Amino acid sequence: MxxxxxxxxxxxxxxxxxxxxxxxxxxxxxxxxxxxxxxxxxxxxxxxxxxxxxxxxxxxxxxxxxxxxxxxxxxxxxxxxxxxxxxxxxxxxxxxxxxxxxxxxxxxxxxxxxxxxxxxxxxxxxxxxxxxxxxxxxxxxxxxxxxxxxxxxxxxxxxxxxxxxxxxxxxxxxxxxxxxxxxxxxxxxxxxxxxxxxxxxxxxxxxxxxxxxxxxxxxxxxxxxxxxxxxxxxxxxxxxxxxxxxxxxxDAKVYGYISGYGSSTDAYHITAPSEGGIGALRAMEQAISNADISKENIDYINAHGTSTPANDLNETLAIKSLMNDYAYEVNISSTKSMTGHLLGGGGAFEAMASLLSMKNNQIPPTINLNDSDKDCDLNYTANQSVDKNIDHVMSNSFGFGGHNAVLIFSKE
Amino acid sequence: MEVNEVFDKVKSLFEDELGIDSEKITMDAKLEEDLEIDSLGIVEVVMAFEDEFEIEIDDEELTDVGTVGQAVNLLHSKL
Structure with missing residues (x-):
């Protein structure tokens, strides 16, 4: 079959x-x-x-x-x-x-x-x-x-x-x-x-x-x-x-494809992310491989972006390890800046945000991003939404326990 | 306490605590079919009766209670 x-x-x-x-x-x-x-x-x-x-x-x-x-x-x-x-x-x-x-x-x-x-x-x-x-x-x-x-x-x-x-x-x-x-x-x-x-x-x-x-x-x-x-x-x-x-x-209306899924475990610490976000990185790599696209095809990353010092730094490091130079180009944003952290509900909310972003070719911003952190130096779509054609979105979700889940959504 | 007074108390308890429509609550109403009180709901009802009337109700006493009227009569007999 x-x-x-x-x-x-x-x-x-x-x-x-x-x-x-x-x-x-x-x-x-x-x-x-x-x-x-x-x-x-x-x-x-x-x-x-x-x-x-x-x-x-x-x-x-x-x-x-x-x-x-x-x-x-x-x-x-x-x-x-x-x-x-x-x-x-x-x-x-x-x-x-x-x-x-x-x-x-x-x-x-x-x-x-x-x-x-x-x-x-x-x-x-x-x-x-x-x-x-x-x-x-x-x-x-x-x-x-x-x-x-x-x-x-x-x-x-x-x-x-x-x-x-x-x-x-x-x-x-x-x-x-x-x-x-x-x-x-x-x-x-x-x-x-x-x-x-x-x-x-x-x-x-x-x-x-x-x-x-x-x-x-x-x-x-x-x-x-x-x-x-x-x-x-x-x-x-x-x-x-x-x-x-x-x-x-x-003949149903379609918002988009769920094209990739990656899942990994840090096996490192019950709350802290693994150093350099290497556990999260493995989930991102799996998801991209599962979607059968290349990293440069991703137009938008809906970040886990919790606003904790440790998450945002390690997620940034993981994205840099994943994408190298392209990490500085891709639009990233954290919708948690507006919703707060929906905990177990976050992945589904952010999947919805990713699909709507792709359907409307518009990226919601990371609000309250006014003072840049020298270690968080990527394009976080600060404070204003951005209009852009979006074919593929990656959404990151990480949990206490060291659980990492990454999804890729695709227009075609 | 008279039977009709017990009924009035049971009716207001069902209405206020359990959110059941008042017009459904008659002496003949069946607890399960008419008032949609399921097995978990029966436990709540018994707890509410015990608190309201300051009595204790054993599980065996409930065997023959299927309607509001039967519940009212049980409570009346224990007061």
Whole structure:
């Protein structure tokens, strides 16, 4: 059987920049920050008081209180994003998607808010008062199961938890499912809603977060000399992946091809990237080889670009090792400068940004990049979007644990 | 407490805590089919009853409870 090529036929999202694809794209290319002071809970006692929150979303209004209270916020966001993607791909929401559809979700910390709530109840009132919904809300595969139930997805399913590489790995593994003819359509999502008091406190303890509380919109400054950490964010992005032949048979709209996937592990340190980004470099090389293109064919790199001192330096070093002189020419940008860090949801969001960039021939900027770092001296598309013909995009995602996932998107 | 008072409390509890539409909540309504309370939901309902009425309900006592009315009668008998 011939290897199927994989296309993307539907997109859906809810994130700090917008509650649909169009608003998100308009804000991304306008260089608008979705980061602000935390409103979901009282953060005044925390060392970090800002994050990228989803705005203007009430789960009770969206799905009714009886349904909403059964799910954690990550489940609400996943079901919302999946609805837009399924409709965008031209499927009828009133019919189950069925056995020909697989589902793969990526998340970093799953329903961590439900875990925290259950522990508080246990401490205060004992085990017999723990909610019977706690387990089904906190398990990392909750979104996978709930989205499958809601939309009748009955093919193979996976939940991937490689931290901040999770939903890039999810897209890569779904690509393999389709290439191997296991299934011809896969709903792939990346969701995180971990902006809770405990997780922000815990990430702050390991010095991973920016502490620029006074100016939240300016805090996330990837590749800038004054970057001081990432910014927590929440959201969900869903893509409909499909074999090229299935998309042609249905005469479906196509955003582009997922042409390359590379995946590697640092085996170096649980949080720090390997020196010179050599683990990430191997994933980039694999992805380019898998896409069967040359490095110089890449027009845009959607960087992992977290705004931590270590990531941005090592990612820069890895890109230099990969591309040599061409590293100084290629447009790079970090959309995290506007969204904050969606953790396990980042790979799917950035896949969407990469596909839209290719479709619109426009590169979203890295905002807040004002003071150059002598060691981060590549073309990061600072502060203004750039119009340019784009045939191939590379998107990097790296996670705690030393996980590296790299995707290549192609127009043809 | 009279049976109708117990029903009123159960009704407001279902409405406020579980988000169930008030017009669906009648003495004859079936918990599972009519009110869409599944096996996990039953555990929540029992916990809510225990807190509201300050009683304890054993699993065996629930064997014959399938409607709102049967739940109301069980609660009434324990008060």
């Amino acid at each position: 011939t290897k199927q090529r994989v296309v993307v036929t539907g997109l859906g999202t809810i994130n700090p920049l917008g509650n649909n694809v169009i608003d998100t794209w308009n804000n991304l290319t306008s260089g608008i920050s979705g980061i602000d002071h935390i409103t979901l809970f009282d953060a005044s006692d925390l060392p970090v008081t800002f994050a990228g929150e989803v705005k203007n979303f009430d789960a009770n209004d969206y799905m009714g209180k009886q349904n909403a209270r059964k799910l954690d916020r990550s489940g609400h966001l996943s079901i919302f994003a999946a609805e837009e993607a399924i409709q965008d791909a031209g499927f009828d929401l009133s019919k189950p998607l069925g056995e020909d559809f697989g589902i793969v979700f990526g998340t970093g910390i799953g329903g961590i808010g439900a875990t925290e709530d259950a522990v508080r109840v246990y401490d205060e009132r004992g085990s017999t008062r723990i909610s019977p919904l706690a387990i089904t809300q906190l398990m990392p595969n909750s979104s996978t199961g709930q989205v499958a139930i809601k939309y009748g997805i009955k093919g193979p399913s996976l939940t991937i938890t490689t931290a901040c590489a999770a939903s890039a790995n999810a897209i890569g593994e779904a690509k393999r499912m389709i290439e191997q003819n296991i299934v011809d359509k896969v709903l792939v999502g990346g969701t995180e809603s971990g902006t809770t008091s405990m997780t922000i406190g815990a990430f702050a303890q390991i010095k991973a977060l920016s502490k620029q509380n006074d100016e939240p919109q300016k805090a996330c400054k990837p590749f800038d000399k004054n970057r001081d950490g990432f910014v927590m964010a929440e959201g969900s992005t869903v893509l409909i992946l499909e074999s090229e032949s299935s998309a042609k048979d249905r």
